[in-house]
Amino acid sequence: VVAAGVPGRRIGRRSLAGDVLGIAPALLGFVVEHRTEDGVVAVRLTEVEAYAGLDDPASHAFRGPTARTRVMFGPPGRLYVYFSYGMHWCANVVCGPDGTASAVLLRAGEVVRGAALATARRPACRRSVDLARGPARLCSALGIGGEHDGIDLLARASPIRLLAPSTAVDAGRIGTGPRVGIRAAADRPWRYFLDGEETVSAYRPIADRRATGAGIADAIRQTGHRDRSR
DNA sequence: ACACTGATAATCT
DNA sequence: GATTATCAGTGTA
Numbered sequence: 142v143v144a145a146g147v148p149g150r151r152i153g154r155r156s157l158a159g160d161v162l163g164i165a166p167a168l169l170g171f172v173v174e175h176r177t178e179d180g181v182v183a184v185r186l187t188e189v190e191a192y193a194g195l196d197d198p199a200s201h202a203f204r205g206p207t208a209r210t211r212v213m214f215g216p217p218g219r220l221y222v223y224f225s226y227g228m229h230w231c232a233n234v235v236c237g238p239d240g241t242a243s244a245v246l247l248r249a250g251e252v253v254r255g256a257a258l259a260t261a262r263r264p265a266c267r268r269s270v271d272l273a274r275g276p277a278r279l280c281s282a283l284g285i286g287g288e289h290d291g292i293d294l295l296a297r298a299s300p301i302r303l304l305a306p307s308t309a310v311d312a313g314r315i316g317t318g319p320r321v322g323i324r325a326a327a328d329r330p331w332r333y334f335l336d337g338e339e340t341v342s343a344y345r346p347i348a349d350r351r352a353t354g355a356g357i358a359d360a361i362r363q364t365g366h367r368d369r370s371r
Numbered sequence: 372a373c374a375c376t377g378a379t380a381a382t383c384t
Numbered sequence: 385g386a387t388t389a390t391c392a393g394t395g396t397a
Binding site: 201204207208209223224225226227228229343348 | 372373375376378379380381382383
């Protein structure tokens with residue numbers, strides 16, 4: 142647990158300009174802090190995933206820049222926020238040089254400051270370890286939404302900042318595995334987490350909706366679709 | 372603890 | 385019209 146009052150260190154933009162597969166695990170232990178008029182909430186990252194832009198079929202940026210993915214193609218150190226499953230916001234740290242589109246999804250963390258405010262933002266949450274356990278929960282706890290897409294995480298005056306911990310995490314504690322909830326490139330072990338931390342989210346393969354309450358016609362149609370996509 | 376499923380809308384085909 | 389970088393609720397153990 143990060144002691145209250147210990148300020149995180151600011152980092153240089155160049156430290157996020159390299160290979161996303163090196164940056165993603167290095168961000169474990171970093172703190173994301175959001176200051177609003179309601180107060181401050183800070184989350185220490187315990188789980189992230191790497192997305193490699195044009196080189197990664199699972200990345201939103203795989204097919205090139207669109208209105209949604211424009212921020213990912215910009216300079217590193219900005220926040221890419223997307224809307225998921227009709228109700229949730231999720232956030233990424235944009236990495237790599239300007240013009241490329243890799244990013245690190247913030248999958249889970251431990252609330253280290255502002256637990257009361259985070260709890261107020263997450264009324265359905267029963268256990269404190271679940272406050273930011275999951276990418277959409279993390280955004281809820283921090284008060285991050287679509288209005289924050291593109292915000293610079295490295296500027297001193299930004300309301301949302303990414304800060305380095307006072308002591309780096311032990312590299313031996315970093316676990317890896319396949320990314321959660323994706324179908325494309327599901328074999329790439331680009332999820333990184335702090336092994337043994339309670340706030341790491343449970344691994345779940347993508348939901349298979351073929352067998353859910355569908356009629357025979359639906360089952361046939363959807364099975365056909367699955368076969369076509371192979 | 373783990374499995375299953377409906378909710379819900381932007382995005383892309 | 386299908387898919388989706390998810391969550392909370394409900395049910396089973």
